Structures are given as structure tokens and as C-alpha cells.
Amino acid sequence: MNMNEIPEALCQKLRIKIISSLVSSSKTFNELLDLTQTTKGNLSVQLTKLEEWQYITSDKVIENKKTKTTYTLTDTGMSQFEEYVALLKKIIEESVG
Amino acid sequence: MNTTANEAIENISIIKSTMEESKISYEGLYKLCLVFGICNIALTLASYLSVMLVFKTAVTTDFLIFSTVLTRILSFAVPLTAYVMICKKEKSYNNRFYLSIIDTWAVISIVLPVFRIIVSLIQYYMINNGLLPQCDPSNIFINSGDLSAAVLFLMIIIIYSNISRKPYIKIFGLIIMFVQMFISMVELSFLPGTTDHATLIKYPGYEIYTTVSGIFGFLVFGLGYIIIGVLIKKKVEEAKTGKES
Numbered sequence: 001m002n003m004n005e006i007p008e009a010l011c012q013k014l015r016i017k018i019i020s021s022l023v024s025s026s027k028t029f030n031e032l033l034d035l036t037q038t039t040k041g042n043l044s045v046q047l048t049k050l051e052e053w054q055y056i057t058s059d060k061v062i063e064n065k066k067t068k069t070t071y072t073l074t075d076t077g078m079s080q081f082e083e084y085v086a087l088l089k090k091i092i093e094e095s096v097g
Numbered sequence: 098m099n100t101t102a103n104e105a106i107e108n109i110s111i112i113k114s115t116m117e118e119s120k121i122s123y124e125g126l127y128k129l130c131l132v133f134g135i136c137n138i139a140l141t142l143a144s145y146l147s148v149m150l151v152f153k154t155a156v157t158t159d160f161l162i163f164s165t166v167l168t169r170i171l172s173f174a175v176p177l178t179a180y181v182m183i184c185k186k187e188k189s190y191n192n193r194f195y196l197s198i199i200d201t202w203a204v205i206s207i208v209l210p211v212f213r214i215i216v217s218l219i220q221y222y223m224i225n226n227g228l229l230p231q232c233d234p235s236n237i238f239i240n241s242g243d244l245s246a247a248v249l250f251l252m253i254i255i256i257y258s259n260i261s262r263k264p265y266i267k268i269f270g271l272i273i274m275f276v277q278m279f280i281s282m283v284e285l286s287f288l289p290g291t292t293d294h295a296t297l298i299k300y301p302g303y304e305i306y307t308t309v310s311g312i313f314g315f316l317v318f319g320l321g322y323i324i325i326g327v328l329i330k331k332k333v334e335e336a337k338t339g340k341e342s
Contacts, residue, residue: 003101013108013111016108016111016112016115017111017115020111020112020115020116020119021115021116021118021119022119023116023119024116024119025119027119031119035115035118035119036115061262063262085109085112088105088108088109089109091101091102091105092102092105092106092109094102095101095102095105
């Protein structure tokens, strides 16, 4: 991955936050809402986009008559994220000299 | 340093802080500990105060009974209220092992005292009706081995219940714990000098005696663990193959 190849999924701060949150483990919608400190609508839109790009998967479960959605980072999402972090590291190293 | 490098630093900083925050906070557990600690201190002080009042003033025994009953009720009512309030928020979180820790704490601190009261009442009724010999009514679960076995088994059931997302399984765990307490109470009632009453089976030709709790322990804490182990393995395999419900 180079500067011109950064995928759209990683071009927005909220989406970066969402993906970073999912690196350690799967999270529910409420957990992501807590971690990203954004609005429900905005989070929902970004999650749908990430799911469309196959960066994440969602799993809906009914618990106590309420739907609980859990989001998990896919292998594609993880490898893209790793490449992106490597690119950021490279940029910083190059700028420092 | 150019703009790109600054952006890179900013993005790395976002990633780092988000990943740090995404670790479990254990906030619910902290709140439960805080409430439980304060509750225990207050109840201890209240019990000392009531004893002092009995000795130093002309307080009737009715007051002592009232304060004892109130203390017993508050000792599980306060943690129960805290658990319900905290769980409203924590239940929306996904870490099922973390939820299991909170549930196990609730069972030990809330359900166990309630079960003790219920079993004591049954014991009181049975003694009054001649179904049990006169004995010390406080002797429920005097054996710490029985207690730890029951609590540990219940903990595994709670973990399995949360992993499989089947809350009703916890009820089986609670039933097992109650039955274990009841059997212990009945057996301990016969213990002082009349152990033979508690003996169920004498194997022919062998001087081996088995009690009801022995058989129960064999079935539940032996076979029960194996069954739970197999179910957990099945659940893990389902999750690996993507068949998890």
C-alpha cells in the first residue's frame, strides 16, 4: 500500500476508530457508540459502508426481546488495516529522516 | 515535517487511543465492589450499634430481632439493587466472560444468602413437624468443600450460559445449588451421633458408605463437568465453522 492506494474505508477518522476498536475483539453497536463518541445515525451509516466493503461482518441476536448486533473485523479488514498502519509508520519514519 | 506526516501522526494517535479504550473497562465490577464494600461496612457498624443499644439501654428483644431481620434483608437487597442497575448498562456489552464475572458475583453475594434463608425456613418447618431431629439451625453448608464445589460448578454453568447466549441455563445451576444446600442441611441435621441415618447405601460385603450428597456430588460435579466441557467444545467448534446462533 502506498499513499495513492489508501482504501476509502481508511480515509475517514470515524471509520479508522471503528476498525481500531474491532482489532482486539468483536463489539456491539452500543460499545462502538461508546468508543467512537459519535451519533447513532452516523455510526450506523459508517458501519453499513464498512460492511459493504467487506471490512466487517455483523451478527444479529435477539436477547430479552431486543436485537443485539455484534460487529467483527474480517480478515480483509484486518490485513488492510495492518498495511495502513505500516504505511503510516513508514511516512513518519521518512519524515523524521 | 509536512502535512502528510502530521496526518500520519494524528491517525496513529487515534488508532492507539481507540485501541486502548476498546479494552474492557471493568467499570461495572468496580461499581459493584464499591457498593458492596460500603454496604458491608454500614451493616457491620449497624450490628455493633444495635448490640451496644441492647446492653446499654433498655431496648427490648423485639428491637434486636427487628434489626437482625433488617440487616439480613439489606445484606442482599442493596447488592441486588446495585446489580440490576449496573447490569442494565453492562448487558449491552459483548465480553461474555466479563458478564460471567458479574453474574457469578451476584449469585454468591445475592442468591446464596437468599437460599440460606429459604433452606433455614424449610429446616425450621421440618424440625417443628418432627421430620428432622433438633439441631443447630445455622449448620447449612458447614462443609466448605461442598460450598466451594457448588459455587465453582455454578460459575462454569454461568460462563457456558453466557457463551451460548442461553440465559435459562443459569436456572439449572441455581436449582443444583439449592438442592445441594438442602441435602447438606438434611444430612447435617442427622450428623451429631446419628450418622447412620444419613447413609443411603451400604455396598454388600464392603464397609463403604455413601451419602446422598456423595451420590449427588458424583453425578453433578463429576458427570456435570464432563457434559458442560463437551457442550463448551461443541460451542467453540460451531463458532469456528460459523454456525453459531
